Amino acid sequence: MSIIRKIKDYYKFSKNKLLFTTPSHTQGEFIIPVMKKMLGENFFKCDFSEIEGFDNLRQPETIIKDLMFQISQIYGTKQSFVLTNGSTSGIIASMLALLKKGDSVIVARNCHISIYNGLVLTGANPIWVMPEYNPDWDIFTNINPDKIENIFKTNNKIKACIITSPTYEGNYSDIETISKICKKYSAKLIVDEAHGALLNFLDTEIQPAVKSGADISIHSLHKTAGAPNPCSLLHISQNSEINPDLIQQGLNLINTTSPSYPLMLAVEATVKYLASKQGKTKLKELYKNISDLKKSSNKKINYYNSRYADESKILLKIDNVDSMLAAEILNKQFNIEEEYTNRKSLLFITGIGTTKNKLNKLKAALNKISENKTLTKTVNNLSENRFTIPKACYTPSDIYNLPDNSITEIPINYASGKIAAEPVAAYPPGIPLVLPGEILSNDVLNQIKQLCEKDSIKILK
Numbered sequence: 001m002s003i004i005r006k007i008k009d010y011y012k013f014s015k016n017k018l019l020f021t022t023p024s025h026t027q028g029e030f031i032i033p034v035m036k037k038m039l040g041e042n043f044f045k046c047d048f049s050e051i052e053g054f055d056n057l058r059q060p061e062t063i064i065k066d067l068m069f070q071i072s073q074i075y076g077t078k079q080s081f082v083l084t085n086g087s088t089s090g091i092i093a094s095m096l097a098l099l100k101k102g103d104s105v106i107v108a109r110n111c112h113i114s115i116y117n118g119l120v121l122t123g124a125n126p127i128w129v130m131p132e133y134n135p136d137w138d139i140f141t142n143i144n145p146d147k148i149e150n151i152f153k154t155n156n157k158i159k160a161c162i163i164t165s166p167t168y169e170g171n172y173s174d175i176e177t178i179s180k181i182c183k184k185y186s187a188k189l190i191v192d193e194a195h196g197a198l199l200n201f202l203d204t205e206i207q208p209a210v211k212s213g214a215d216i217s218i219h220s221l222h223k224t225a226g227a228p229n230p231c232s233l234l235h236i237s238q239n240s241e242i243n244p245d246l247i248q249q250g251l252n253l254i255n256t257t258s259p260s261y262p263l264m265l266a267v268e269a270t271v272k273y274l275a276s277k278q279g280k281t282k283l284k285e286l287y288k289n290i291s292d293l294k295k296s297s298n299k300k301i302n303y304y305n306s307r308y309a310d311e312s313k314i315l316l317k318i319d320n321v322d323s324m325l326a327a328e329i330l331n332k333q334f335n336i337e338e339e340y341t342n343r344k345s346l347l348f349i350t351g352i353g354t355t356k357n358k359l360n361k362l363k364a365a366l367n368k369i370s371e372n373k374t375l376t377k378t379v380n381n382l383s384e385n386r387f388t389i390p391k392a393c394y395t396p397s398d399i400y401n402l403p404d405n406s407i408t409e410i411p412i413n414y415a416s417g418k419i420a421a422e423p424v425a426a427y428p429p430g431i432p433l434v435l436p437g438e439i440l441s442n443d444v445l446n447q448i449k450q451l452c453e454k455d456s457i458k459i460l461k
């Protein structure tokens with residue numbers, strides 16, 4: 001039986017039951033007035049704990065197990081997990097399941113902070129791989145499979161490889177090739193597909209990671225698929241040898257013991273909607289509206305276009321207009337907020353809730369900006385060597401576990417040759433210039449001075 005059905009049935013057949021259990025609003029019998037006004041009564045009516053007939057996300061046996069089974073059927077996986085703590089929890093749980101202290105793991109340098117946190121928690125030793133960089137758009141794109149193969153050739157006993165695909169800006173890596181390489185060296189492949197939750201439901205050439213050979217993929221349903229924050233999914237692919245119990249154990253190490261039924265209900269509703277005829281039509285409409293926007297915009301507006309990129313991420317630049325200035329005008333004059341702006345381009349994230357009307361307003365604003373002859377472009381010189389990976393002396397876990405008194409802060413000008421005790425990244429694009437435990441070379445310090453307004457830095461004493 002589904003979670004939605006179970007909750008409906010509760011009110012049909014058991015509503016007179018007196019629950020002396022958590023949560024303490026007792027299914028909305030008392031709701032603090034502001035919450036009632038802002039969230040409505042139904043949210044509380046759907047909020048249960050593990051009462052009789054309901055299930056337990058830590059050890060699903062009935063309705064949650066059924067939901068997970070239905071989701072795995074829809075996605076064609078060996079097993080799928082419902083996450084009510086975001087992709088963050090799925091990423092960390094996968095790492096806890098597959099990695100032990102001292103294990104080596106290939107990690108894309110553009111990884112989300114949750115992967116770094118997973119390194120701290122597992123004690124694994126990262127071997128960083130730099131994604132390709134596109135200077136025309138100031139974005140990181142795919143991971144070159146050759147770089148992965150080279151790492152395997154020179155390091156033995158690598159347990160896993162973790163990459164982000166698609167990236168924030170929608171660029172996919174060649175998961176099929178990377179997964180073959182990982183299999184050749186008996187390593188597991190985890191793909192952070194947080195931004196690719198719609199992919200399973202689109203008619204495109206690009207296949208979802210779990211259908212391209214990845215062992216695990218993780219989706220944020222809240223980012224693009226219409227679910228509330230932070231509804232997510234973790235999938236183990238049909239052919240993976242990973243034991244699902246290990247993932248459950250990993251999740252149980254970090255998850256709350258009071259998972260939200262409203263969020264689980266939202267996961268069920270979202271996945272079923274995406275898989276329905278209605279959902280597919282809605283997604284087709286979204287992609288058509290975006291394509292229309294791109295085709296009908298003023299020719300001075302250039303849209304990022306790649307066979308390996310998701311069209312729903314609108315990355316653009318305007319001829320002769322500085323990107324930062326364009327973002328400022330959009331915000332101040334047109335009341336339009338973009339996801340982020342880098343030194344070359346602006347990113348607008350769309351999703352199931354992006355209407356044609358909203359896209360038309362964006363187009364009108366962009367057209368106006370592109371026609372303004374008084375806006376001039378400033379030239380951004382990007383330093384090429386800022387993408388080198390510094391040498392590490394400590395793993396993320398080892399440096400995290402050093403006593404607080406081993407860290408001090410000194411002026412950047414005196415930091416050459418010291419070991420960083422804090423991460424430094426220039427946002428966007430957000431790749432760390434240095435991570436804790438890595439050596440601050442003159443190159444790295446010059447990049448930090450050039451790209452970040454930072455006078456001092458935390459180092460190991």
Ligand SMILES: Cc1ncc(COP(=O)(O)O)c(C=O)c1O
Binds near residue numbers: 089192195232
């Ligand atoms: C690439 C990537 N992975 C993982 C996450 C974490 O997702 P969640 O917010 O669902 O925990 C994010 C969030 O911004 C992300 O951008």
